[in-house]
Amino acid sequence: MTLQLRAINKRFGERQVLHQLDLDVANGECVALLGASGCGKSTALRLIAGLDHPDQGSIRINGAEMVDVPAERRRVGMVFQSYALFPHLNVWDNLELGLRMRGGSAATRDERIRGVLEVLQLSGQARLRPSQLSGGQRQRVALARALLRDPLVYLLDEPMSNLDAQLREDLRPQLRRLMIGGEQPVVYVTHDQQEAMALADRIAVMREGRIEQIGTPRELYLQPASTYVAQFIGRPQMNLLPARDGVITGIRPDDLRLDPAGSPCTILSREWFGANQMLLVRCDRGDLRLVCPGETAIEAEPRISWPGTCEHRFDAVSGRRLPSDRLPSD
């Protein structure tokens, strides 16, 4: 384990932002911190970077305690949501600034900057100011700067939130090629579950300063530990049926099926996406989202059912997952 957080507590005034946070990220592993805004995920990242100081706890990189090492000597490569490029410097000078401050010969500097500009297809933009670049180009300059830092750990703080969906899809392979799966552990903060599923080896779903569940995307999808995780992972959202005998039943929209022998319902809305379509239907147990192939013909009053093995069961009070003998994997 090369990045190790132990029992981290952080409070801002009255608000406890992180409670006893533990996290391990191995070499070359990408862990996504996923959660709604205010859940503490960005704070966790700033603590690892050294931009904030934890109230208690330990942060180790390659076994070395980092809590009292100032940010400027921590060797982390961070990409900010705002990109944080210096507006008064052109692309080249933005990249050279750090290299210059950290020493080294001018010749090596030039060679390294030229190399990283080449890799990120920015060679033609070296003399432009950040304000003259597109969003995607700015984001790549920010990546280039993090690469040139020779970091022990990569920290990515919602690096793609300011880009449109198309650009995000284009940049994901680049991220994977350049940063993820190399030598360093990668911590990736996002509120976008799709991005987390696409990039991370493991996802830590955070809520109110605690990790609600951590595991591979597959584990989180198949066995969400709580209704919160269940609703955060997987799109469209898991259906949660109103509690019955203290138990909330959850069914994924793709586990519902149209079945002439099923229970009757009415269609509230229909969204067609080509390969598939989503129906919002009302039945006696509540409103449900249902996903089926795009070519399926839909009757005005369809009947639906779901296999019992696909049910997720949660405690109605705590929201925690209940053990279920019907799920073979449990």
Added chain:
Amino acid sequence: MTMLLAAPALLLIAVVFGWPMLRYAWLSFHADSVLTGLEPVANGGANWLRLAADQRFWLDAGQTARFALISVSLELLLALAIALLLHQRWRGRGAVRALTLLPWALPTTMMALGWRWIFNTPYGPIEVLARSLGLGSLDLLSTPSITWLVTVFADVWKTTPFITLILLAGLQSIPEDLYSAFRLEGGTPLQALRRVTLPLLLPYILLSLLFRLAQAFGVFDLVQVLTGGGPAGSTESIALYAYLNGMRFLDFGYSATVMLAGFLLLTAMILAGTLLLKSVGLLRPLDR
């Protein structure tokens, strides 16, 4: 359409700025004093020839420039230090920020009167303090080599808060992420000041320089109340000289000439300054 929408603003500028300027220009080529029965009589370029040879005018121009340059430089340095301090997070910062602004909120006349009493010989507290320390009488307001420094002091006291306010706004416009990124690149706070803060603050520094130079070059009320231009004319400004010509000597033609000449000198100074900054590349961060 653009011109149409801008028309009301342009009209206003033309009426309150363009018209008086043209009127001054016209008047500067006329004799208009008690000798002409206060009627304008064209006199060719006589006013301008008189100005060129008027030692008092050129002395005043030098004094005004000295006052403006030195007081604005001091204000800028002080304001930068204060703004950096007020930008840090500390307990009671809000109250101190409000207090800092107070001198600027005071009418110039009131504050100049206050200073006149403080520096008064022999009753002012400074004078009393100096005497009790055995320094003898300082005569701060009646020693030509010192009195102009008192006007600089009073101006710095009053208008430093104005520049502080502009610079503080500038500091707050710099995103916190830039400082974080700079730190992670290995930079110390002192390096951040030089490489991040100052370059990004430059537009605000230049803006306040422009405001303050124009204002200081036209200084009138402070000098009029604090020293009346004395002793021996050592603190007389161009604006005060123009005022004396018009209001005391009732020579409106020459007063207009002095006023206009002051305006032209100021414009020339600002232009020269801009060109200088451009030539050393200081304005480069502004071309976005």
